[in-house]
Amino acid sequence: MISSVDKTCPLTFASVDPDAALKAVVGKKRSEVLAEVAASGLKGRGGAGFPTSVKWNLAAAARGQEKFVICNADEGEPGTFKDRVILSDYADLVCAGMTAAAYAIGATRGIIYLRGEYTYLRPHLEDVLARRRGRSLLGPKILGKDGFDFDIEIRMGAGAYVCGEETALIESLEGNRGEPRNRPPFPVDTGFMSRPTAVNNVETLAWAACILANGAEWFKKHGTEKSTGLKLFSVSGDVERPGVYEFPLGITIAELLRHVGGENAKAAQIGGASGHCVPASQFERTIAFEDVPTGGSVIVFGPDRDMLEVAENFLEFFVEESCGQCTPCREGSRKLLEGVKMLRKGTCSMKYLRELCGLGQTMQLASKCGLGQSAPNALLSIVEHFKDDILGRTPQAV
Amino acid sequence: MLVTESDKIREDIRKLTETYGRDRSALMPILQEVQKKYCRISDIAMQEIADLLSIHPVEVYGVVSFYSFLDDKPKGRFIIRLCRTISCTMQGKARVAKQLENDLGVLFGQTTADGLFTLEWANCLGMCDQGPALLVNDQVFTQVTPDKVHDIIEGCRRSFAQHVSQKREEH
Numbered sequence: 252m253i254s255s256v257d258k259t260c261p262l263t264f265a266s267v268d269p270d271a272a273l274k275a276v277v278g279k280k281r282s283e284v285l286a287e288v289a290a291s292g293l294k295g296r297g298g299a300g301f302p303t304s305v306k307w308n309l310a311a312a313a314r315g316q317e318k319f320v321i322c323n324a325d326e327g328e329p330g331t332f333k334d335r336v337i338l339s340d341y342a343d344l345v346c347a348g349m350t351a352a353a354y355a356i357g358a359t360r361g362i363i364y365l366r367g368e369y370t371y372l373r374p375h376l377e378d379v380l381a382r383r384r385g386r387s388l389l390g391p392k393i394l395g396k397d398g399f400d401f402d403i404e405i406r407m408g409a410g411a412y413v414c415g416e417e418t419a420l421i422e423s424l425e426g427n428r429g430e431p432r433n434r435p436p437f438p439v440d441t442g443f444m445s446r447p448t449a450v451n452n453v454e455t456l457a458w459a460a461c462i463l464a465n466g467a468e469w470f471k472k473h474g475t476e477k478s479t480g481l482k483l484f485s486v487s488g489d490v491e492r493p494g495v496y497e498f499p500l501g502i503t504i505a506e507l508l509r510h511v512g513g514e515n516a517k518a519a520q521i522g523g524a525s526g527h528c529v530p531a532s533q534f535e536r537t538i539a540f541e542d543v544p545t546g547g548s549v550i551v552f553g554p555d556r557d558m559l560e561v562a563e564n565f566l567e568f569f570v571e572e573s574c575g576q577c578t579p580c581r582e583g584s585r586k587l588l589e590g591v592k593m594l595r596k597g598t599c600s601m602k603y604l605r606e607l608c609g610l611g612q613t614m615q616l617a618s619k620c621g622l623g624q625s626a627p628n629a630l631l632s633i634v635e636h637f638k639d640d641i642l643g644r645t646p647q648a649v
Numbered sequence: 650m651l652v653t654e655s656d657k658i659r660e661d662i663r664k665l666t667e668t669y670g671r672d673r674s675a676l677m678p679i680l681q682e683v684q685k686k687y688c689r690i691s692d693i694a695m696q697e698i699a700d701l702l703s704i705h706p707v708e709v710y711g712v713v714s715f716y717s718f719l720d721d722k723p724k725g726r727f728i729i730r731l732c733r734t735i736s737c738t739m740q741g742k743a744r745v746a747k748q749l750e751n752d753l754g755v756l757f758g759q760t761t762a763d764g765l766f767t768l769e770w771a772n773c774l775g776m777c778d779q780g781p782a783l784l785v786n787d788q789v790f791t792q793v794t795p796d797k798v799h800d801i802i803e804g805c806r807r808s809f810a811q812h813v814s815q816k817r818e819e820h
Contacts, residue, residue: 329734332775367681367718368774370787407681409716412772426676426702428715444674487736487777494778520735523773550736550777564735568772574715 269347272464290467292479297452298546309439313447318358328523330548333483348456361403412572431620473499478539489553523548525625530636580623597644730771737780748795
């Protein structure tokens, strides 16, 4: 069963022909494909914003008998659901993007790592893959091109948020606990089965296909100099029209809120639990890799929301999803959660709150992977912007 | 010849290794299939998988205990996972949770005495625009209200009864 999908504005993906993208790819040299993606300035749409062309170039340059392209469909960031929509409606575009990546780096095997919570999407994706094999868009000699062999299989996650981190994802594929690796080495040279591997987000791959169909200049018409192109946003919370939206990067938060019907918000959480909480006074800031970065999650909080409840919810999430491997993240998340509970009961001194913030900064510096480094973000930004809301509270029945 | 449960598990796992191979990277798909069929991954299953993949059983246990969709303890035939993330909270998750507990007669983290239902929390299900959301096994339900909880549970009971009567006819 494929769930109903709320799309609140027309998406560019609907207008791009995945076959055209792939035909354009096989008509080019590998270096030309890499150059086109580099010219577009496409950056990873999963949230980290790493330049896609750099990743592909490194994987292309790496020596290896066998190389892999992995589509990271472990969409788990709280408040994010755009990948679900893309996989439901534009799976061919994602597959075309993977195939293009395979061509560019010289990979023969592709894996879609689909989160366990999206198991209901699997039959649909298997159908898409089977159809593509039937049309010679996957398998040996793709589109009749000699030496261009590539196929995609689907592997399922099993309910671990940390597996969205690319090295944890690879660990999981290899049959291990999903614990992030030390980097370097990076997956582009030592990835799945120690082979060169390009791991890209669902949306990144779909945009790569669009770029190869329509050209880098078309893509750069939108966005800012450092954050080119359009981006999908998953909007939820206190807004009139929640759903998936497409906006150019560089849009101000205020403008985004006008589109979705959330003008009276007191804060917006940009980038999910690991992102930042932006207060209304800063709604003129832009959503872009150089200002407020995001993987697409926008959760809007209306005037009556208790920001401490938000912080508590996110910290409970991190306590549960920390893999437990490194101390700053494992113990730090717990201490921060305890601190939030004290704040809610009104028993936290200013001195202790400062210590908690110091601990949060330590976690940002000392945690091994992005999960622990970003776990304190929400609390730190809420403490910074909503002191009046959180200090000296009288105990409430929670 | 009488076939015991453990013989059956061993045979199933052997067949799974024919599909997925005996490389370590076959571990997750094998565990997921065993979990789906038996609602748990028992000690016997872990030992058998370890033997066939030539790894230590504790390696298998390490993986089972890491992932929230894999369990060594028995779970219900239907695992109901309610999204606990803030977007669903803001759309009335708490009352759905209470009604689930009331209608099933168990608390979160528990399994009903008949072994039919396990009630759990899940982190973001990616249905934030249509919350509160819950999963029943692989199926997703959105915009769940307390009064829909009863229908969802009864739907599970009906499909289980159908499944049992089909099995009886087969025998």
